[in-house]
Amino acid sequence: MSKVTVIIDGREIKAPAGRKLLWVALENGIYIPNLCAVEEYARPPASCRLCFVQVEGREKPVTSCTLPAADGLAVQTRSPRVDRLVRTAFELLLSDHRLQCASCPANRACELQKIARERKLKLRYGRFPYLQREPAPDDSPQTFAFDPSRCVLCGRCIWADQEVAKIGAIGFSRRGINRSVTTFKDVALAESPCNECGLCVKACPVGALYFKKTAESK
Ligand code: SF4
Ligand code: SF4
Known part of the structure; x- marks a missing residue:
């Protein structure tokens, strides 16, 4: 699989093209909350709604378990919108x-x-x-x-x-x-x-x- 360069929280990271960003981040010591993620899923259910990241150039946060690594993809694991979504999903789970x-x-x-x-x-x-x-x-x-x-x-x-x-x-x-x-x-x-x-x-x-x-x- 060819390698691409993604940027997570300002860090340039080499990753296999298409590898889901959640796993790229976790493998490189960058924590993204997750509960339902399983590496082997061909189509992740993205049901826990906890692994949101902010993608540069996109308005709405996206789930990192479904986001394929592509050359130049730049994401932030934290933003006010990401934090709001994660907090709400977490509080709903606890309820x-x-x-x-x-x-x-x-x-x-x-x-x-x-x-x-x-x-x-x-x-x-x-x-x-x-x-x-x-x-x-x-x-x-x-x-x-x-x-x-x-x-x-x-x-x-x-x-x-x-x-x-x-x-x-x-x-x-x-x-x-x-x-x-x-x-x-x-x-x-x-x-x-x-x-x-x-x-x-x-x-x-x-x-x-x-x-x-x-x-x-x-
Ligand atoms: S939290 Fe519930 S659905 Fe998840 S592994 Fe445990 S028993 Fe299964
Ligand atoms: S009771 Fe506490 S330790 Fe047990 S599953 Fe819930 S949060 Fe985790």
């Missing part, structure tokens, strides 16, 4: 998230905590009050459990299950506010085709999927 970091299995290894730290965002309910839906957890598997009240709907577990493990035990169901990760026909994970390979747990960026044994925990 449907049970925030109890101290007792969460992902505490200190959680992407939400990292985003808050990197972007100086508050990890607490703000403009959008907590919805308090708190759907029931599923701890039917022997080795792991799923607590949907901590799920950020990033889809990484589904990618791991369907594209890496090739099992197809889980998927998204329903739309809008009721969108959730479920098994086919909503059966418990232990009654689904899940073989407990654990790839979905390792792919989860927060504490929604977690191993039961601390020795195996992330």
